[in-house]
Amino acid sequence: NAGVTQTPKFQVLKTGQSMTLQCAQDMNHNSMYWYRQDPGMGLRLIYYSASEGTTDKGEVPNGYNVSRLNKREFSLRLESAAPSQTSVYFCASREGQDYEQYFGPGTRLTVT
Amino acid sequence: DQQVKQNSPSLSVQEGRISILNCDYTNSMFDYFLWYKKYPAEGPTFLISISSIKDKNEDGRFTVFLNKSAKHLSLHIVPSQPGDSAVYFCAASDMYSGGGADGLTFGKGTHLIIQP
Numbered sequence: 001n002a003g004v005t006q007t008p009k010f011q012v013l014k015t016g017q018s019m020t021l022q023c024a025q026d027m028n029h030n031s032m033y034w035y036r037q038d039p040g041m042g043l044r045l046i047y048y049s050a051s052e053g054t055t056d057k058g059e060v061p062n063g064y065n066v067s068r069l070n071k072r073e074f075s076l077r078l079e080s081a082a083p084s085q086t087s088v089y090f091c092a093s094r095e096g097q098d099y100e101q102y103f104g105p106g107t108r109l110t111v112t
Numbered sequence: 113d114q115q116v117k118q119n120s121p122s123l124s125v126q127e128g129r130i131s132i133l134n135c136d137y138t139n140s141m142f143d144y145f146l147w148y149k150k151y152p153a154e155g156p157t158f159l160i161s162i163s164s165i166k167d168k169n170e171d172g173r174f175t176v177f178l179n180k181s182a183k184h185l186s187l188h189i190v191p192s193q194p195g196d197s198a199v200y201f202c203a204a205s206d207m208y209s210g211g212g213a214d215g216l217t218f219g220k221g222t223h224l225i226i227q228p
């Protein structure tokens with residue numbers, strides 16, 4: 001039981017390049033989330049998906065798109081990366097009516 | 113405007129003593145609070161939580177206290193151990209009361225350092 005997995009662990013992009021961050025969970029959770037964490041900041045919600053086929057914006061969605069491919073997988077896409085998107089990205093999932101979210105190990109992204 | 117505030121960026125405590133981490137919030141619609149622990153290069157892991165209808169929740173060495181009138185919660189760790197050195201995040205949810213976006217609202221974190 002791997003929990004929440006994220007790929008890649010590290011990525012360096014040049015400004016304007018695109019990439020997709022992958023997230024998968026094996027806990028059969030309905031809800032999935034993408035957060036970013038910047039130095040000295042808490043985690044901020046980018047997008048979430050309450051169930052397969054639905055996605056909604058969080059606090060900081062600009063510059064990102066998401067896809068809930070199936071119940072297991074929730075991907076985050078940067079179409080044209082900017083230095084302001086340099087951050088650590090965390091994916092999380094949650095079961096049913098529980099409040100607790102379970103986090104993946106993160107992807108450290110640097111945009112130069 | 114920050115809805116969840118952790119005003120101490122760092123805290124140093126001697127091994128064996130009590131660690132007290134504080135958190136304040138401004139949104140009265142928050143009805144559930146969680147503490148997460150984070151080691152470097154890892155994702156946050158859930159530690160303990162409390163519903164707004166309670167004022168205390170205990171789990172082993174960890175106790176969370178909620179003062180709803182003051183919009184304040186605290187995490188007590190007794191006794192503190194070297195493995196407790198980590199960043200602790202306070203988080204809050206209004207998932208079932210706010211009618212707004214799903215997801216947790218996090219504070220900026222407190223770096224707890226346990227001194228031997």
